[in-house]
Amino acid sequence: MKYKKISKYVRSGPPATVKFDMEKPPVKQTWLIKLFLAILAYAGKLLYRGKLKKVRMEGVKPPYVLFCNHSSPLDYFIMVAATAFQGGVYAAAPNVFLFIESIVRRFGCMPTRKFTTDISLIRSTKRIVEQGNMMCIFVEARHSLCGKTEVIPDSVGQMAKRWGVPIVTLKMCGHHIANPFWNVSSHRFSVPVEATMTQIFTPEELKTATVDEINDKLRAHLDHDDFRWQSENRKKLKYKKRAEGLHKVLYQCPNCGKEHQMDSKGAKVFCNSCGKSWTLNYYGELEADSGETEFKFPTDWYVWEREQVKKEIESGSYYFESDVIVDDLPNHEGFVRIGKGKLIHDMNGFNLQGVRDYDGEPFEMVIPAAGQYACHVEFNHKYGGYRDCVSLNTLEDTWFIYPESESFSGTKMSLAVEEIFKKLDAEKKEKIAARRKSLN
Numbered sequence: 266m267k268y269k270k271i272s273k274y275v276r277s278g279p280p281a282t283v284k285f286d287m288e289k290p291p292v293k294q295t296w297l298i299k300l301f302l303a304i305l306a307y308a309g310k311l312l313y314r315g316k317l318k319k320v321r322m323e324g325v326k327p328p329y330v331l332f333c334n335h336s337s338p339l340d341y342f343i344m345v346a347a348t349a350f351q352g353g354v355y356a357a358a359p360n361v362f363l364f365i366e367s368i369v370r371r372f373g374c375m376p377t378r379k380f381t382t383d384i385s386l387i388r389s390t391k392r393i394v395e396q397g398n399m400m401c402i403f404v405e406a407r408h409s410l411c412g413k414t415e416v417i418p419d420s421v422g423q424m425a426k427r428w429g430v431p432i433v434t435l436k437m438c439g440h441h442i443a444n445p446f447w448n449v450s451s452h453r454f455s456v457p458v459e460a461t462m463t464q465i466f467t468p469e470e471l472k473t474a475t476v477d478e479i480n481d482k483l484r485a486h487l488d489h490d491d492f493r494w495q496s497e498n499r500k501k502l503k504y505k506k507r508a509e510g511l512h513k514v515l516y517q518c519p520n521c522g523k524e525h526q527m528d529s530k531g532a533k534v535f536c537n538s539c540g541k542s543w544t545l546n547y548y549g550e551l552e553a554d555s556g557e558t559e560f561k562f563p564t565d566w567y568v569w570e571r572e573q574v575k576k577e578i579e580s581g582s583y584y585f586e587s588d589v590i591v592d593d594l595p596n597h598e599g600f601v602r603i604g605k606g607k608l609i610h611d612m613n614g615f616n617l618q619g620v621r622d623y624d625g626e627p628f629e630m631v632i633p634a635a636g637q638y639a640c641h642v643e644f645n646h647k648y649g650g651y652r653d654c655v656s657l658n659t660l661e662d663t664w665f666i667y668p669e670s671e672s673f674s675g676t677k678m679s680l681a682v683e684e685i686f687k688k689l690d691a692e693k694k695e696k697i698a699a700r701r702k703s704l705n
């Protein structure tokens with residue numbers, strides 16, 4: 266059946282009945298594929314003058330689980346270069362499979378839906394390591410918005426303990442400076458990148474480590490701030506448009522407090538409401554063009570924004586509502602326009618209600634806040650007409666939701682999801698502790 270094309274990547278018409286097969290076993294890479302990936306990865310590493318340091322890696326070979334930080338598409342190249350010829354399975358979001366699913370599967374990628382309670386990844390990882398393979402997981406489950414490591418959930422430690430194979434981390438530095446998430450079309454080759462690959466637990470050490478110890482060590486080894494790293498290591502970035510797009514992350518002005526008035530051009534970010542501007546210097550440091558420099562690094566600014574969102578959540582004033590357009594990504598053939606609707610995000614979580622373009626029937630997606638510790642957002646999403654969006658998942662669907670309101674900020678929504686979850690989680694733990702105390 267021929268469907269009407271809304272854009273090159275989105276069609277109208279009935280919903281797709283064939284969906285990504287999340288249970289399909291991963292494909293073992295052939296030698297030819299390993300060679301091809303290694304050539305591609307080394308070319309990327311060479312282009313960005315990448316350096317790799319290995320710590321406690323003597324004798325470590327598959328099976329093991331590799332946890333990486335994720336701040337740029339460049340990560341894939343450096344990760345594959347670090348594990349070249351070993352083969353492996355890489356957990357990847359459904360959009361990675363778009364149009365080229367069979368090729369991407371042959372590369373060793375396995376689809377997984379972000380921030381769901383999907384246990385298929387846990388099951389698959391166990392099977393993969395039992396078969397003697399390396400399993401690679403970008404443990405933040407999304408790109409870092411600002412070059413700072415994002416949330417790593419407690420469940421990772423529990424899983425790692427069960428697998429019983431070496432746990433390795435790959436911390437990549439400089440990738441957010443070389444190819445930032447808020448401007449992925451820009452490549453800055455002038456900053457050499459570096460990575461450290463560390464075996465943080467041998468199988469024997471895992472046996473005696475507690476889940477909290479595993480999580481603490483994992484977080485410590487992946488903890489990173491790319492702007493601070495750039496400044497401390499004096500990595501000079503002379504690229505003239507180095508701040509273009511940064512306002513997507515720095516959405517709130519620290520001078521006048523207004524939101525959604527920030528913009529950027531060249532090496533500057535500025536507020537259209539009060540007129541204050543800042544220059545991002547060669548070393549990733551911010552300098553106010555007049556008056557006080559509130560934050561030395563964009564990452565400090567980002568942390569301050571988190572605090573502002575947290576205050577709204579604690580006072581109960583956080584609320585977002587907007588008309589939205591919703592596209593579904595059911596399989597590798599492309600996006601399907603579901604229709605228009607209304608998205609509400611508040612202390613209860615996400616509530617999306619809409620009407621299908623295809624047949625006028627209602628659709629909805631309701632995700633309780635307590636069930637989602639983070640969310641995935643996109644800036645200038647190529648497949649959605651270069652608009653910002655939030656991507657929400659159920660176990661069966663991946664929707665890309667484009668708010669029409671000018672007060673939408675993917676960064677703010679992402680921070681709000683995390684802070685609401687933290688608050689609810691802390692309350693839940695307090696209740697459990699109180700109940701235990703009353704029983705004793």
Ligand SMILES: [Zn+2]
Nearest residue numbers: 518521536539
């Ligand atoms: Zn301002």
